[in-house]
Each structure stands twice: as structure tokens, then as C-alpha cells.
Amino acid sequence: MVSEIEKRAAGVAAFLAMHRKGAGFVMPNPWDAGSARILAEMGFGALATTSAGAAVSAGYRDGVAAVSRSLILENAAAIVSAVDVPVSADLEDGFGNTPEVCAETVRMAAEVGLVGGSIEDVTGGPEGGVYEMVEAVERVAAAAAAAREVGFVLTARCENYLVGRPDLSDTIARLQAFGEAGADVLYAPALPDIEAIRTVCAEVAQPVNVVMGLRAPFYTVAELQEAGVARISVGGSMARAAYGALERAAAEVFQAGTFGYVADALPGGELMGYMRGEALDKRD
Structure with a gap:
């Protein structure tokens, strides 16, 4: 019988092997166990959590340091x-x-069964900003050392373009430094266009993740593969799409008193078909 340790090690190896320049595999971001089941059953080979989706599912705002590490890891454990x-x-x-x-966060993430995770260089809190280069690299280096200890695919993120610092040269310099510090995958959300994406992929040695669905412009999987992207995530965009459908359905009922939204809803039998069928150990 395969142990949980062996299962996770196999998952880490399989996940790392997916990261080839130009592979452009799509790694969508579920926000809870149910959405994870649907995405996995549809055939996606890897998934990633979304801090925004987890925050909103728990009734919190994202991006203002309102969500605790324990909440994020509990959400991740349920998805795993x-x-x-x-x-x-x-x-x-x-x-x-x-x-x-x-x-410490990397070690705790590995303990709940995660095969990888990302660390940002943003300083956090409502004011935003990023760490100075030396401090940012030290943080990545420590996370990378822990990742090597426990078997974990570390992604290092440069948040320049998300915090109003549209400096491609600095972004590339940071990503290069993060790669040299031991990060396995590099990621700069909200790059302005396909040429910037192509330049980043060409200038760094490690595989690059690009997020689609965050803000325009949006490119196809084929276009991103051609640019050299190894991995494509969607951030909180699928969670926002789901909550958008909820808002539209509620508005229809509240404002018009009609229930036409059901025509676009996933049929109950199909939805349940995605879920596990075994009974829980206990029923309260």
C-alpha cells in the first residue's frame, strides 16, 4: 500500500515534470473542495488554491492581510x-x-499535502509595496531551502505590476535573483502584454507561470505557449465567475421575481456526479 509520504513525493515529481518551457499547461484555481472536484474530474492535471477565492468563501476581503495562514492552509487541506x-x-x-x-509556512504547507506553493515579494497590508531586493531574495532563499528539505515546488512571485510599479527591468532582475536563490518557478502577475511575457520567459532560466483572468489583455493558451510560458493559472477569476452567476440569479429573483437563471444552472445529477459518493465516517 502506498503511504501518504510516497503519494505526496510522487505528486511533487509529477507536478515538477509538467513545468517545461512552452508547455503552457493550465492549472486552474478552485476555491473549495467542491470546485476542486469538478476541475479535477474534468481532466486538469494539477490545481492551485486561490487566496482571493478562499477569502471570499470565508466572508473576508482579499489583499488586506485579513486572512490568516491557518484559514488558507485549512482551505488547501480540504482541496488536497x-x-x-x-x-x-x-x-x-x-x-x-x-x-x-x-x-515555516512552506513546511506547514507540505504537511497538509501540498506539492508546491508561491511566495510573494509584496509587503502586505492595505498600503501594498514590495520588499527591497536584498530582503525579498532572503525570503525566497529561506523558503527554497525549506522546500528542498520537505520536497516542495516553490514559486517566487514579483508583484511589481500589481502594486503600481510597472518596471519590467526590475521585475526581470527580481525574478532572476529569485531563481538564483532556489525558486523552481517564477511568476510576475499582470504583465502588460504578450511581448513582456515573451521577454520574461526568454530572460529567466526557470519555468514561468502567467495568470489569465486577472486583467486584460487576455491571450489564448496557444499564444502563451508560443511565448514560452510553462504554466497558466487563473487566480480568483473562476471564483468571481461563480459568484457573478450567483449575483445575477439573486438579482433576477429579487428584482423581477422570476427564476430563469435555472436554465443555465448545472443540473443536480451532473453536479452530484462530480462529487465523492462514499459516506462520512460519522453523521451528526
């Missing part, structure tokens, strides 16, 4: 337990300022 594909996690800023906390 729901599917048989590798799961990576959005670990935000590592949930602390120091390199030691970033390393």
Missing part, C-alpha cells in the same frame, strides 16, 4: 483531500515579514 491530482497553493507573502516565517 478532495482530489487525486497535485495541488499547489497561493501562500501570499508567506504570512510574515521574516525569512524564517516564510520557511
Whole structure:
């Protein structure tokens, strides 16, 4: 019988092997166990959590340091337990300022069964901003050392374009430094166009993740593959799409008193077909 340790090690190896320049595999972002089940059953080979989706599911805003590490890891653990594909996690800023906390977060993420996760260089809190280069690299280096200890695919994120610092040269320099510090995958959300994406992919040695669905312009999988992208995520966009459907359905009922939204709803039998059928150990 395969142990949980062996299962996770196999998942780490399989996940890392997916990251080839130009592979452009899509790694969608479920926000709970149910959405994870649907995505895995549809055939996606790997999934990643979304901090925005997890935050909203719990009734919190994202991006203002309102969500705790324990909440994010509990959400991730539920997703890991729901599917048989590798799961990576959005670990935000590592949930602390120091390199030691970033390393601790990586170890804790591995303990709940995650095969990988991302650490941002954003300083967190409502004011935003990014760490100075030296401090940012120290944080990635500590996380990477912990990742090597536990078997974990570390993604390092440069948040320049999300916090109003549209500096491609600095972004590339940061990503290169993160790669040299031991990150396995590099990621700069909200790059302005396909040429910037192509330049980043050409200038760094590690595989590059690009997010689609965050903000325009949007490119096809084929276009991103041609640019050299190894991995494509969708961030919180699928969660927002689901909540958008909820808002439209509620508005129809509240304002018009009609129930036409049901025509676009997933049939109950189909929805349940995606879910696990075994009974829980206990029923309260």
C-alpha cells in the first residue's frame, strides 16, 4: 500500500515534470473542495488554491492581510483531500515579514499535502509595496531551502505590476535573483502584454507561470505557449465567475421575481456526479 509520504513525493515529481518551457499547461484555481472536484474530474492535471477565492468563501476581503495562514492552509487541506491530482497553493507573502516565517509556512504547507506553493515579494497590508531586493531574495532563499528539505515546488512571485510599479527591468532582475536563490518557478502577475511575457520567459532560466483572468489583455493558451510560458493559472477569476452567476440569479429573483437563471444552472445529477459518493465516517 502506498503511504501518504510516497503519494505526496510522487505528486511533487509529477507536478515538477509538467513545468517545461512552452508547455503552457493550465492549472486552474478552485476555491473549495467542491470546485476542486469538478476541475479535477474534468481532466486538469494539477490545481492551485486561490487566496482571493478562499477569502471570499470565508466572508473576508482579499489583499488586506485579513486572512490568516491557518484559514488558507485549512482551505488547501480540504482541496488536497478532495482530489487525486497535485495541488499547489497561493501562500501570499508567506504570512510574515521574516525569512524564517516564510520557511515555516512552506513546511506547514507540505504537511497538509501540498506539492508546491508561491511566495510573494509584496509587503502586505492595505498600503501594498514590495520588499527591497536584498530582503525579498532572503525570503525566497529561506523558503527554497525549506522546500528542498520537505520536497516542495516553490514559486517566487514579483508583484511589481500589481502594486503600481510597472518596471519590467526590475521585475526581470527580481525574478532572476529569485531563481538564483532556489525558486523552481517564477511568476510576475499582470504583465502588460504578450511581448513582456515573451521577454520574461526568454530572460529567466526557470519555468514561468502567467495568470489569465486577472486583467486584460487576455491571450489564448496557444499564444502563451508560443511565448514560452510553462504554466497558466487563473487566480480568483473562476471564483468571481461563480459568484457573478450567483449575483445575477439573486438579482433576477429579487428584482423581477422570476427564476430563469435555472436554465443555465448545472443540473443536480451532473453536479452530484462530480462529487465523492462514499459516506462520512460519522453523521451528526
